[in-house]
Amino acid sequence: MLDQLLSNFSYDFVRNAFFAGSIAAILGAVVGYFVIIRNVGFAAHALAHIGFTGATGAALFGLSSLQGMLLISCVAGALMGVSGNKLHRSELAVGMVLSFALGVGTLFLALYKGFAGQATSILFGNIFGVSHSQIVATLVLAILSLVALALFSKRLLFASLLPELAESRGISLTGLSSAFMVILGIAVTLASQVVGILLVFTLVIGPAGIAARFCRGFWSSILISILIGLFSVWTGILLACVTNWPPSFWITAIIFTLYLIGETLARYVFRLER
Amino acid sequence: MTPALSIRDLGIRMGGRQILHGVSAEIHEGEFIGIFGPNGAGKTTLLRALLGLCPISCGELLVFGKSPGKANHSIGYMPQRGDSIEGTALSARSLVSAVRRGESWGIPWPSSASRNDVALALELAGASSYADRPFSVLSPGEKTRVMLAQSLIDKPRLVVLDEPLASLDPKNQMLLVEHIEKLRKETGTTVLFIAHDINPLLGVMDRVLFIAGGGAALGTVDEVITAPSLTRLYGMEMDVIKTDKHVFIVSSESNVTEAACHA
Numbered sequence: 001m002l003d004q005l006l007s008n009f010s011y012d013f014v015r016n017a018f019f020a021g022s023i024a025a026i027l028g029a030v031v032g033y034f035v036i037i038r039n040v041g042f043a044a045h046a047l048a049h050i051g052f053t054g055a056t057g058a059a060l061f062g063l064s065s066l067q068g069m070l071l072i073s074c075v076a077g078a079l080m081g082v083s084g085n086k087l088h089r090s091e092l093a094v095g096m097v098l099s100f101a102l103g104v105g106t107l108f109l110a111l112y113k114g115f116a117g118q119a120t121s122i123l124f125g126n127i128f129g130v131s132h133s134q135i136v137a138t139l140v141l142a143i144l145s146l147v148a149l150a151l152f153s154k155r156l157l158f159a160s161l162l163p164e165l166a167e168s169r170g171i172s173l174t175g176l177s178s179a180f181m182v183i184l185g186i187a188v189t190l191a192s193q194v195v196g197i198l199l200v201f202t203l204v205i206g207p208a209g210i211a212a213r214f215c216r217g218f219w220s221s222i223l224i225s226i227l228i229g230l231f232s233v234w235t236g237i238l239l240a241c242v243t244n245w246p247p248s249f250w251i252t253a254i255i256f257t258l259y260l261i262g263e264t265l266a267r268y269v270f271r272l273e274r
Numbered sequence: 275m276t277p278a279l280s281i282r283d284l285g286i287r288m289g290g291r292q293i294l295h296g297v298s299a300e301i302h303e304g305e306f307i308g309i310f311g312p313n314g315a316g317k318t319t320l321l322r323a324l325l326g327l328c329p330i331s332c333g334e335l336l337v338f339g340k341s342p343g344k345a346n347h348s349i350g351y352m353p354q355r356g357d358s359i360e361g362t363a364l365s366a367r368s369l370v371s372a373v374r375r376g377e378s379w380g381i382p383w384p385s386s387a388s389r390n391d392v393a394l395a396l397e398l399a400g401a402s403s404y405a406d407r408p409f410s411v412l413s414p415g416e417k418t419r420v421m422l423a424q425s426l427i428d429k430p431r432l433v434v435l436d437e438p439l440a441s442l443d444p445k446n447q448m449l450l451v452e453h454i455e456k457l458r459k460e461t462g463t464t465v466l467f468i469a470h471d472i473n474p475l476l477g478v479m480d481r482v483l484f485i486a487g488g489g490a491a492l493g494t495v496d497e498v499i500t501a502p503s504l505t506r507l508y509g510m511e512m513d514v515i516k517t518d519k520h521v522f523i524v525s526s527e528s529n530v531t532e533a534a535c536h537a
Contacts, residue, residue: 154379
């Protein structure tokens with residue numbers, strides 16, 4: 001049984017999937033914790049979906065879909081950050097921008113005929129199709145994002161928990177939130193390579209959301225969040241190898257199960273009311 | 275000695291509306307000042323102005339001799355609400371520790387100095403016993419103590435408390451006021467305490483800053499909470515009813531007890 005499982009690693013595409021999945025899971029887990037405490041889950045979800053327009057547009061303009069998604073998600077993130085705290089937490093504002101962006105994406109899709117097959121893999125993920133050069137790009141982007149985040153994470157934590165107080169200590173909330181939203185744009189782009197745009201929520205918010213429900217410290221939350229992310233991606237890929245079902249299905253199923261367990265514990269064992 | 279707060283002929287306009295005008299006050303270091311006034315009179319605006327968060331349109335406002343915003347490291351601020359992390363299990367201790375030197379760059383790694391400071395602030399605020407429980411499950415009284423701890427963390431010379439008594443039951447109101455008074459005696463901090471009701475603070479305040487009708491009056495309770503002085507501020511006939519232990523402010527025209535001073 002174990003031999004059978006390990007034999008999967010003799011395939012290049014399985015090893016690539018593990019690498020890319022692990023990197024996306026780690027970045028998603030760290031960035032996701034800030035998404036949870038900043039309460040910008042919907043904006044995060046929207047950023048990923050806006051990436052669809054970037055991917056279809058990229059085909060039209062001769063860029064790779066990763067480049068297209070990265071570009072549009074970072075720009076959209078920065079704009080959301082600049083537009084201020086109220087606006088990018090507003091479901092109406094985010095929803096309007098999101099639906100318009102998806103509309104443009106549909107136009108691009110219609111203009112560039114023959115892209116429909118690729119569209120499915122963008123929407124639902126194609127982790128077994130990740131190439132070596134994509135892994136290098138993923139790794140570089142993830143390291144850059146984590147280093148950038150490390151530079152201002154103390155400020156970000158403070159400003160996320162007590163924004164008024166942070167402002168009184170001379171922290172620019174707009175600047176901070178723009179910088180964070182750009183990093184979030186990168187994180188959702190990388191995660192969408194693994195699970196697809198529609199399922200980004202599962203990697204960027206899922207693990208952190210579960211961890212935040214029962215971890216009492218910042219570092220323990222980050223650590224548990226990373227462990228949950230890695231566990232689900234690894235198990236999901238292995239189960240996909242064994243069953244021939246899509247890895248995106250397995251990863252979302254595992255995270256959903258963990259969510260149910262976590263929520264039950266939080267409510268009935270730790271008595272954390274919603 | 276430089277006064278903790280020196281306000282001269284201050285005016286603040288916001289969104290085309292004159293919130294405050296001609297406000298003058300000088301508050302000495304170590305004083306306990308109660309700030310009262312009807313809702314929307316500009317109490318929070320004044321606090322925001324002294325933190326440099328809201329521009330002043332005329333006059334002068336100095337905090338420890340510096341312009342607003344320049345002395346913020348010596349101000350501990352307790353905002354009206356602190357419930358951004360409902361639904362997470364983040365502990366009170368983690369919350370307070372995020373505030374300590376929260377404006378610095380880098381990662382929030384808790385050094386041993388930081389852990390000591392956090393433990394000390396929690397103890398000063400009387401919140402040690404539940405510091406490791408999730409902030410979101412604490413009672414309103416406990417949350418207030420944690421927010422108080424947070425305002426004490428960087429050893430402030432001035433503590434600014436924006437309605438800490440809101441959402442507390444009478445017993446917890448009393449305990450909190452006594453506690454803050456004790457703290458002030460021990461540390462010599464200046465306290466600016468915004469409250470809705472004057473009565474819980476009667477025994478401990480040095481002076482009162484009453485804000486109404488765009489203006490303000492500073493003085494002892496006996497000087498400021500009088501019918502003539504409040505009538506001048508409100509621009510309408512006001513009465514003050516004093517019993518042995520309580521003070522009530524009522525409008526003589528409408529029989530309405532002023533919201534600022536209901537018991």
